[in-house]
Amino acid sequence: MSHSEEEEAERWRLNMIEAENLTRKFGDLTAVDNATFKVNQGEIFGFLGPNGAGKTTTVRMLCCLISKTSGKARIADYEVGNKSDSMKIRKIIGLVPDNVGLYESLTAYENLDYYGTLYDRTDSQRKESNEHFLKLMGLWEKKDLLAGAFSKGMKQKLAIARALIHDPEILFMDEPTANLDPESSKTVREFILELKKEKKTIFLNTHNLDEAQRICDRIGIMNTKLMAVGTPEELEGSVRGKRTVIQLRQVTDAVLDALKRLSVRNLTREENKLTVDVVEPEEENPVMVDAIVAAGGKIESIFALGSSLEDAYLKLVREAQ
């Protein structure tokens, strides 16, 4: 292997998922429009977007379930869309679809065991991994119950276990906590974070902002087009700068004049609360405090307010619409 080939291989090892201008059309409808992104090894990458944004279509293309209309995509060292690579890709990925899709007339154990056989796991490997994942998910005691008798949360856990039964390098999860109660959602989120510790690469489709913010290393905001990619902090910062909120005992004209003389940005007043956009709060806040005090104002409290991921999300989605 030449040096450049080694570099290329190393690049792919780091970028477990890479898409370049990935597009999918259904007739006249464009479901995914020129999506370009990379997902690093061991990263939890959140794909955030409203219903119908093309998240599931993207996952299906990356899992080689449906074809792409144009663009390129790679999973580890394999090319999406190349027939001979499709089988190799399916061996190294796990999929938790938006509908759990369990066999309801099979037991939890049988559901896992069946998938183990499809990945050519030996009897002893299957026995070991079935027990491991059922115990990990807290389902071992219920292993002989039919999956149809499980609650939504238990089914979701079983679906995650099924996707992991062959020890995949990359896990695609499509809305894994949708329709789950808060406790089950928390369990699933904690489990996803556990998987990260095992260096699994996780591609998480969600429209749950809180979930994305809590567990994702980076987030892509999608609404047919991929509008932004970054860490939650980067996305928050990209929408609007930080803000300073100053609570005064009373807002007087003198205070307002003092602030206007400082040429503060986007000064808004809500009773005795003033809000100002700031770029460098460490430098700008003391200046504002001095000006307010000099104008006779009495400050009760002052605090910094960052823009939220929700702000970023809503802004980008509305812009796209």
Added chain:
Amino acid sequence: MSNWKPWKIARKELKVIRRKKSIMYYIIILPLLLSFFFTLVVQNDIAPSSGIPSNYQLGLESLTYFFVVFSAIMPGSIAAYSIVGEKVEKSLEPLLATPLTDGEILLGKSIAAFIPPILAVWAGATIFMATTDYLTHDLLSYYYFPNWNSGVMLFILAPLAAIFSIELTVIVSSRVSDVRGANQIGGLMFIPFMVVFVAAVEGIFAFSTVNLLIFSGIVLIIDVSLFFLSKSIFNREEILTKWK
């Protein structure tokens, strides 16, 4: 065999079928009822008139042929459950994400839909032929069954009819959204085989070995055509983007 992927799928399907009591009763009881009913027909109607060869021959061949008709009905129900049922349970997507080819999945499901009905048909036909031989031996002075016609019907035509039914069900499955709908349409798959039966009764078609082999050849050609059609319909892209 145990490592052959279509067999792994078929084994799971057979396990599910065993747990579906309605399907099991359908597979076990119907052929038995059919053989019991046909035995009554032989005892009451055919055996007494056995002095006229054309009467009992047509009667016995027609009753045997009914097992072919039955082979075209039963597999469709299982295939409908196996494919549409999986569509309803939304379990096809994770299955399609495994390292299996579309052909392996289709073949596995087809094997599971083929084996139980064909075994049941053979079992029912065996009972029918044994009791018929018992009832008619004294009158005929020989055992009517087995004969070449019954061999062609049960071991060539019946499996081809079952395959016909399965392949059509796969095609139908892409256009229906519940098992009942698939079953209702699947229930019509015996019609081409019934047409032959009616033609035989009307004297247009004779149940001769040559005719049955020719008919089998026609069904084989249709099966091969349907195979390519069903294979084109049962693929990941179609299932996930075009199936209802």
